[in-house]
Structures are given as structure tokens and as C-alpha cells.
Amino acid sequence: MQLLDKHKSMDSMVELLELYEEEDQAYRGLLEASTQLYQYLLQPFRDMRELAMLRRQQIKISMDNDYLGPRRIEALKKEDTDWQKKAQEAVLSIQEFTVKYFEITARAQKGVYERMKVDQRKYGKSSWTAAVERMERLRYSVAKETLQLQRAREISLEQRKHTLREEMQSLCSSEDAMALLDHMETQYYELQLQLYDIQAEILQCEELLLTAQLDSIRRQMMGMIIQFVYYL
Known part of the structure; x- marks a missing residue:
């Protein structure tokens, strides 16, 4: 009876491994589609970022080399500020989409890994050996995708801080400007606190990775040791 149960377990594991292969293919398809949409x-x-950089470069060359009147110089300065x-808006949008992209990939990868952990509880240690390598790979992928997500969030927060700092520096000295400056400083410190939290999570992700x-290395070494002892 025990032998029959063992054969059933092995047959079930073979079917599960085939299902895992289909799942891996589906994930690769999702990743490819998400990447194409992201791009x-x-x-x-x-395009807007490159156009803005090109136009600002042209403005700088014009102001450095052309003989311009005060009004023209003032107009070019205003145009340069607009560009x-x-x-900056284009860069912020790029970073926001980058965060969303990694949110999708990290969530999908974590979902696959969590389902595999549920499957693991249904099998004995010997039967599950065939699936251990995939589970290790998924565990590593989850940590890696989550780390990329947190780093994307860190870059986004840093850029928002940079943009806010430039806006504060450009404020004129007036009563309204001072009130606005206080509000912007509060926003800046809130962004800094969020950044500290993200940086702490990055360290945790690096540790998990x-x-x-x-x-994985320990398991492989143990397998080599067991194989070596077996052939002695």
C-alpha cells in the first residue's frame, strides 16, 4: 500500500513539474508583454526629454555666442526654464512608469512562488526534491525583482526631492513665497522620511538575495558531498 502511494505521489509530481513548465512559459510571456508595453x-x-535637452543646449549656445538685446535674453531665459x-516632468513620468513595471513583475513572481510554497506542503521531502531547484530559482527571482522595485522607488523619490529643491531655490522673496516655502520644506522632509524607509527595505532585499x-550553494554542496560518499 505504501509503495502504491509512493508511485501515485511520483506520478502527481511529474504532472506538477509539467504544470510548472507551462507556468514558467506563461510568466515569460507576461514579462515580454509587460516590457513591450513599458517601452x-x-x-x-x-522624446520630450531629449527634445528639451536639445533645445536647452541650443538656447545656451545662442546666449553665449549671439549678440542679443536684454529683452531677447530675458525671453530665452524664460524659455530655458520652461524646457x-x-x-523634469518627463523624467518623473519615466520613473513612475518604471516603478509600475517592477510592481507588476515583482507581484507576478511572488504569486508564483507563494503558490509553489502551498504545493510543497502537499508532498514529502523525497518527492519534493525534483522541484527544489525551481523553488530556489523563484525565491531568488522574487528577491531580485523586489530589490529592483525598491531601487526604482528610491530613484523616483530622489528625483522628486531634486525637483522640489530646485523649485524652492527659484522662489522669490515675498510673503506668499515664504508661506509656500514652508509648505514645500514640509513636503521635502516627508520625501526624505519615505526615502529612509525605502533604503531600509533595500537593505532587507539585499540580505534576502x-x-x-x-x-542554494549549501544545498548543491551537500548534494555533492552525499554523491561523493555514495561512490566511496
């Missing part, structure tokens, strides 16, 4: 959504903002703002690698 498509980013292109207009990349700078457009470039290293732990996953170390556990």
Missing part, C-alpha cells in the same frame, strides 16, 4: 508608454516621455520644467544564493 511603448515610455517613448513619448523619452527645464518639461524635461544573498541568503537565497547562500542556501
